[in-house]
Amino acid sequence: MKVVDNNSRFLLDVDRRGVPGRDRMRTYRDEDEVDLLIVGCGAGGSVLAQRLARHGWRIVVLEAGPFWDPDTDWVSDEEGAHPIYWNANRIVGGEDPVELGKNNCGHGVGGSMVHFAGYTPRFHPSDFETLTRDGVGADWPIAYPELKPHYERVERELPVAGQHWPWGDPHGYPHGPHPIGGAAERAWEGARACGIEMRVGPVAITNGTFGNRPHCIYRGFCLQGCKVNAKASPLVTHVPDALEHGVEIRADSMAIRIETDGMDACTGVSYVRDGHERRQRASAVVVAGYSIESPRLLLNSDLGNGADQVGRYVMVQGAPQVAGRFPETLRMYKGPPPEVSSEQFYETDQTRGFARGFSVQTVSPLPIGWAEHVLADGHWGKALREYMRDYNHWSTLGALSELLPRAENRVSLADQCDSFGMPIARFDYSQCDNDRANIAYAKATLTRILEAAGAQDVLTIDRYAHLVGGCRMSATAEQGVIDSDHRVWGMSNLFVCDGSVMPTQGSANPALTIMVLASRLAERLAAKQVEAQPSAVAL
Amino acid sequence: MHGGGGDPDGLPRQRRGTTPQMHGRYPDFDVLEQSEHWDEPTRRAVLARLDPPSLRFFDATQARTLTAFCDTVLAQDRQPRVPVLQLVDAKLHEGRLDGFQYDDMPDDRETWRLVARGLDEAAAEHDAASYGDADPESRLAICEAFAEARLSGGVWVELPVAHAFAVVMRAVLAAFYSHPWAWNEIGFGGPAHPRGYMRLGIGQKEPWEGEEAFVIDPVADVRERGLDHPTEHRG
Ligand SMILES: Cc1cc2nc3c(=O)[nH]c(=O)nc-3n(C[C@H](O)[C@H](O)[C@H](O)COP(=O)(O)OP(=O)(O)OC[C@H]3O[C@@H](n4cnc5c(N)ncnc54)[C@H](O)[C@@H]3O)c2cc1C
Numbered sequence: 101m102k103v104v105d106n107n108s109r110f111l112l113d114v115d116r117r118g119v120p121g122r123d124r125m126r127t128y129r130d131e132d133e134v135d136l137l138i139v140g141c142g143a144g145g146s147v148l149a150q151r152l153a154r155h156g157w158r159i160v161v162l163e164a165g166p167f168w169d170p171d172t173d174w175v176s177d178e179e180g181a182h183p184i185y186w187n188a189n190r191i192v193g194g195e196d197p198v199e200l201g202k203n204n205c206g207h208g209v210g211g212s213m214v215h216f217a218g219y220t221p222r223f224h225p226s227d228f229e230t231l232t233r234d235g236v237g238a239d240w241p242i243a244y245p246e247l248k249p250h251y252e253r254v255e256r257e258l259p260v261a262g263q264h265w266p267w268g269d270p271h272g273y274p275h276g277p278h279p280i281g282g283a284a285e286r287a288w289e290g291a292r293a294c295g296i297e298m299r300v301g302p303v304a305i306t307n308g309t310f311g312n313r314p315h316c317i318y319r320g321f322c323l324q325g326c327k328v329n330a331k332a333s334p335l336v337t338h339v340p341d342a343l344e345h346g347v348e349i350r351a352d353s354m355a356i357r358i359e360t361d362g363m364d365a366c367t368g369v370s371y372v373r374d375g376h377e378r379r380q381r382a383s384a385v386v387v388a389g390y391s392i393e394s395p396r397l398l399l400n401s402d403l404g405n406g407a408d409q410v411g412r413y414v415m416v417q418g419a420p421q422v423a424g425r426f427p428e429t430l431r432m433y434k435g436p437p438p439e440v441s442s443e444q445f446y447e448t449d450q451t452r453g454f455a456r457g458f459s460v461q462t463v464s465p466l467p468i469g470w471a472e473h474v475l476a477d478g479h480w481g482k483a484l485r486e487y488m489r490d491y492n493h494w495s496t497l498g499a500l501s502e503l504l505p506r507a508e509n510r511v512s513l514a515d516q517c518d519s520f521g522m523p524i525a526r527f528d529y530s531q532c533d534n535d536r537a538n539i540a541y542a543k544a545t546l547t548r549i550l551e552a553a554g555a556q557d558v559l560t561i562d563r564y565a566h567l568v569g570g571c572r573m574s575a576t577a578e579q580g581v582i583d584s585d586h587r588v589w590g591m592s593n594l595f596v597c598d599g600s601v602m603p604t605q606g607s608a609n610p611a612l613t614i615m616v617l618a619s620r621l622a623e624r625l626a627a628k629q630v631e632a633q634p635s636a637v638a639l
Numbered sequence: 640m641h642g643g644g645g646d647p648d649g650l651p652r653q654r655r656g657t658t659p660q661m662h663g664r665y666p667d668f669d670v671l672e673q674s675e676h677w678d679e680p681t682r683r684a685v686l687a688r689l690d691p692p693s694l695r696f697f698d699a700t701q702a703r704t705l706t707a708f709c710d711t712v713l714a715q716d717r718q719p720r721v722p723v724l725q726l727v728d729a730k731l732h733e734g735r736l737d738g739f740q741y742d743d744m745p746d747d748r749e750t751w752r753l754v755a756r757g758l759d760e761a762a763a764e765h766d767a768a769s770y771g772d773a774d775p776e777s778r779l780a781i782c783e784a785f786a787e788a789r790l791s792g793g794v795w796v797e798l799p800v801a802h803a804f805a806v807v808m809r810a811v812l813a814a815f816y817s818h819p820w821a822w823n824e825i826g827f828g829g830p831a832h833p834r835g836y837m838r839l840g841i842g843q844k845e846p847w848e849g850e851e852a853f854v855i856d857p858v859a860d861v862r863e864r865g866l867d868h869p870t871e872h873r874g
């Protein structure tokens with residue numbers, strides 16, 4: 101018998117995009133000791149809440165941003181998407197500072213997946229043991245086989261569309277491949293000419309009947325929030341079912357400090373809502389606020405940092421983009437930016453002269469994003485305008501280079517405070533030689549593909565994508581922040597469950613794996629496989 | 640016009656709707672004619688850019704300098720012009736910032752004000768009372784020095800030039816290329832919700848999208864005409 105374990109797609113309304121059931125949402129009082137309090141309603145937090153609510157846990161999710169209604173709050177427009185990003189200030193430093201802004205985390209129910217592009221590849225089995233295999237990075241205290249059933253389950257829930265995937269652990273997808281646009285067609289031709297395999301997908305975008313989720317309309321604004329409900333984000337994939345099972349999602353509530361009993365147990369979280377500081381009691385707390393905000397909250401609460409590990413090993417992927425100019429119009433703004441991709445260069449190949457690898461994906465920036473490319477290539481004034489008028493003739497490929505985790509790449513607390521009186525985050529980032537070699541090789545590969553496709557000219561820029569790490573999972577308390585059950589070393593009932601837990605990042609986009617980790621943790625918590633279970637858990 | 644850094648020979652005049660300076664590659668495409676097909680919040684957000692509020696963040700002196708800078712760096716050399724500085728001003732006034740600050744930089748709002756001062760200081764070296772008073776050649780030369788991080792002294796002792804250029808240009812580009820006139824110029828179909836796009840393939844367009852009436856490979860053309868180093872080229 102097939103158990104239905106997530107009804108979100110049926111709970112959505114066919115005529116409205118907003119999540120139904122908000123008016124009926126269960127609410128708790130601050131004094132109620134809930135079974136679980138989750139900070140952050142993004143990729144990790146939402147899945148965990150949805151799963152455990154189905155096991156009867158009484159759960160409150162504190163979310164700093166708004167409870168979005170896509171119909172009224174989002175626009176089909178690049179600049180107008182500004183409110184969906186985390187816009188409170190952070191300091192960036194180091195030798196290779198990472199620009200945040202729209203290329204960073206979200207702010208509101210659904211988290212960063214509200215504006216993620218939609219690529220949902222799995223990690224490769226090798227990602228969990230890069231130290232053993234390749235002598236770089238770190239080994240995870242868990243391995244791919246433990247996650248595999250959760251990958252299959254979450255891929256069905258999103259649902260993921262794409263061709264059969266030949267790389268890593270080969271697998272198929274629940275929905276078939278989407279049609280692709282002219283820009284992706286050109287890039288794919290070039291790859292074929294170079295002997296590089298590409299596949300359509302994998303993207304978390306409906307491509308067929310899926311409950312009350314409409315089909316994609318190929319309008320291309322995935323990074324601005326999908327107003328159609330075709331692209332997956334927790335807002336449509338897990339929040340409806342979570343509400344139906346009694347979760348309270350308390351939006352516009354910024355957690356500022358985790359409270360403890362002074363020993364090894366936390367007792368709740370202090371947060372600010374409507375300008376007032378309040379405290380929600382809870383028998384267990386999960387931090388799921390993204391790779392910058394999770395370390396920031398732990399540091400501000402002075403928790404889990406006994407081994408000086410909180411905020412360390414934050415990673416970004418090198419995400420250089422190369423665009424090729426073609427005689428025909430390609431209008432790359434149409435269709436979801438993620439169309440075809442390749443993981444042929446994912447694993448270490450000694451002949452390339454560096455460890456680990458990169459993936460290749462179509463990216464297709466909209467006009468403002470494209471203008472930033474043109475500027476980065478050195479053009480302003482008349483030259484900029486002329487390049488921009490040529491927008492419809494370009495096809496853009498991106499790489500995701502696996503940059504290595506380094507202890508000094510760290511989130512720490514800055515001297516300045518935000519409007520809540522909480523010290524803001526500072527993020528320092530510097531590359532190592534292996535990173536530079538990887539990015540250079542990836543750029544050369546993208547250029548080769550586009551030239552083989554007949555590009556008359558190419559334009560290259562350097563950028564980053566996807567922050568993960570900062571509260572990494574480790575086998576011993578000295579090497580990281582959490583154990584293999586996501587519990588903060590030295591604490592009995594404090595967990596971290598988001599992208600910050602990753603010890604390595606592979607060259608896959610991280611969102612699917614973040615959800616999968618949450619799904620695994622939920623299963624273990626529900627089955628009481630995690631030792632020293634929170635005391636007041638209802639069954 | 641070759642050598643003078645003008646528009647490419649034969650770039651069509653706009654026949655329908657408006658583009659910045661009334662030229663572009665899609666002379667019969669006016670994205671605003673499609674606005675009835677956009678969802679309401681999107682329509683409201685886009686149309687508001689046609690009529691931005693008057694300045695609230697910058698004072699008159701700063702505004703004069705920065706308007707001249709925005710127009711130079713975007714080659715808006717005649718009417719109609721996208722009101723770039725007004726759009727930037729609204730953003731800064733409302734505190735719509737981008738959520739990060741380089742550790743060697745002040746707040747973006749402070750950066751903009753310092754840039755205004757720095758441009759005026761640079762104009763003084765060209766014997767002009769302010770950047771806005773400088774002749775077009777000098778404005779171009781200062782812009783070029785700014786883009787190439789060659790400004791020094793005065794404000795620039797404290798303010799890293801390259802980061803400052805990055806900060807102001809991020810806002811300038813977002814303002815200009817979020818404006819529907821600029822979409823007309825480049826043939827961007829604009830918001831497509833709830834209607835969507837259907838013709839995705841090479842060389843295809845929706846029936847309502849513009850026909851491209853002029854093609855030139857900008858890489859070769861920009862190089863030949865030396866547009867990336869306009870003053871150097873002429874000097
Ligand atoms: C432009 C862009 C494109 C991307 N494209 C892809 C892609 O194609 N594929 C992919 O896999 N990934 C992509 N990503 C990355 C992906 O979206 C994120 O890695 C992922 O969503 C992170 O999940 P998370 O659970 O760590 O945090 P999030 O999903 O960001 O959730 C964190 C939530 O916590 C809230 N929060 C934080 N601090 C607090 C606090 N103190 N109190 C209360 N709430 C708080 C935040 O508001 C946020 O909603 C993209 C990212 C960007 C920026």
Ligand code: SF4
Pocket residue numbers: 305315316317318319320321322323325326327328329330331435436
């Ligand atoms: S292209 Fe498809 S998935 Fe992307 S935002 Fe539009 S409808 Fe949603």
